Each structure stands twice: as structure tokens, then as C-alpha cells.
Amino acid sequence: MEGEETMVTICAWCGHDMGEKNPEQPGITHGICEPCKRAAMRNFYLRRRQQEILESLSTERESGPTSLRSPVSVLGVAHEASS
Secondary structure (H helix, E strand, O other), X not given: OOOOOOEEEEEOOOOOEEEEEOOOOXXXXXXXXXXXXXXXXXXXXXXXXXXXXXXXXXHHHHHOOOOOOOHHHHOOOOXXXXX
């Protein structure tokens, strides 16, 4: 649209151009694109899970083991017995 100013939205993480709008105040604004949003959420949940595991291990050290689980089994990874 000729003569109308637009607002350009750019991903603050990767710089991807996310499109234009015709707002009351034209210029540049920042958001987060879908690929960066998925990566940020994945990292958030991984960090939260790591923190839960560390807290669980810390609690076991303070109060003594509640079971004979290895740290590998706490992480949810199958543990193979060595031959």
C-alpha cells in the first residue's frame, strides 16, 4: 500500500522477518518466530527437568537412599547390566 507506513516484526532471537502490519505507530518491533519458540521451550523444559533431578539427588544424599536406583535410572535411561 503506497504511502502507508508499516510495522515490521523481526524475531529477536534469529533476526527472521516475521512480516508487516499497518499499526497506529509504524516502525520495527520484535517477537519470537515459531522455530525459536520451540527451541526456547524445549530448553526451558530440559533445564527444569535437570533441576528436578539434581534436587532429587540432593534430597537422597541428605536423607539417605530411598531405593537402589542408579543416577542413570533416575534420568529415565535404560540401564544395561554389564556382563
